[in-house]
Amino acid sequence: MALVQEATRRPVTASAGVSFEGVSKKFPDGTVALNPVTFEVESGEFVAVVGPSGCGKSTLLRLASGLTKASTGSIDVAPGKLGYVFQDATLLPWRTVRRNVELLAELRGVPKAEARAAASAAIATVGLNGFEDKYPRALSGGMKMRASLARALTTAPEVFLFDEPFGALDEITRERLNDELLRLFADRRFAALFITHSVAEAVFLSTRVLVMSGRPGRIVADIDVPFGYPRASELRYDPAFARIAGEVGAALREAHS
């Protein structure tokens, strides 16, 4: 059984989802969070980013989303809907799960019935059925993160930014949500920029892994992951998978030293 399938890279003519050109970031207090980085995430591409803590990964996403302005260089993000899953769940404690998931549609002035339908679908996708009317305080950490993911899904984004969304979850839940996320990706083919600390997660999800050096971060390796989608859970135990994970791990160790 060959789990390794031919790579499904986008043709070169594809529009860029996200493109960074010599982008660096220096905070007003003098902290240099990011050395100039240049990379592209085409739409239909899933790019994972790994790197030591504090190397500027979150900063990278904040720059891509426009929450922070770059100090140098230029950033292009495909016009259209942007999805952003933060490092914390950032649920509003006074809203039930359903109302939290409906929030973005509500803020964008989407009609109520439509918002409700989108929320129900997203809640089902992340497996939170039955918890719609619970307040966040009644959820476990993993369930909060799933609600946060569901909230981002309602916007049907074309560019999707993930900041270590599953970092706090146990292995099994994490793998389940990875599978779920890939199913969505196979279905919708957004451009994804996914931060993680887990090499296995990075390789399992992505078409490409970017490895960053310690602060101030820059990209020290750009490793292709030549598996097609959909990906079966068993891919994680495939020798080819292990080889690429080994490569990423080695680059990461080098970046740390």
Place this chain on the structure above:
Amino acid sequence: MTSVVLPGAGPDLPDGPGVAVAPGDAPEKRPSLLGVVVPPLLLSAAVVGVWYLFSYVILKPSRRFLLPPPQTVIHTSFLEWNNLHPLLQSLALTAKAAGLGLAISILLGFAIAVAMSQAKAIERSVFPWAVVVQTVPILALVPIIGFMFGYNFRSRVLVCVIIAIFPIITNTLFGLQSVEEGPHDLFTLQGVSRWTRLWKLQFPAALPNVFTGLRISAGLSVIGAIVGDFFFTQGQPGLGILINTYLNRLETPQMYGDVILSSLLGIFAFLMVGAVSKRVIGAWYDSARGRAA
């Protein structure tokens, strides 16, 4: 194998008696009715006991009028219509002043806090004045207010507002400003207006703090109504003026009756705020532990 119970094992925050268990929570440690009712009753009994001790043992009979025993106070003040009637009339007046003062404090305090949260310049220019109003001794202000606005109902309400507004301003402002960066980013990414942000994010997030302020202000407003009345010494009498009147006539049972009504009014205000708070934010905020999660 012996099972060892580690010190510190088990719930880290044992629910004491009287800690309300929110509906929907697992009823692991629902405080028993006994636990809720008995300790406060014991304390009340002790207080009444000390009262008797003073009236009958410590005070000589010739000086017993300084603190008449409970049954005398209750009988004279509350069971004799001639005495009860003026007390109730004053209570109504004082309650009205305190309630109106609190309502104005809420509206005005909230508006001021919102304005301050919207611009640092407003915060910097208004805050010192809020502090001044809070710290100037109310006793110094009362006569001035009397001169300027007359010894009427409006002036009594004004005293309530002056004394009750500060906790509402500070707590509301603190709540509006304490929203974390994450939720703010979430709203920023949707390109919301500042009013949407205020109404859908900052205001609900501030509610627990608003109620903290309200709980303090409700009591202060009652105090303001009584103190203002006490020092005006003119106009239609509220509970404050009556204290003076009874004192001058050495009608101490009525005076203590007045004090009891005053504190009942304060307790009522406090409980009302608690009940409203529980209704509004009880589903998602655990005020006993001061957190949402």
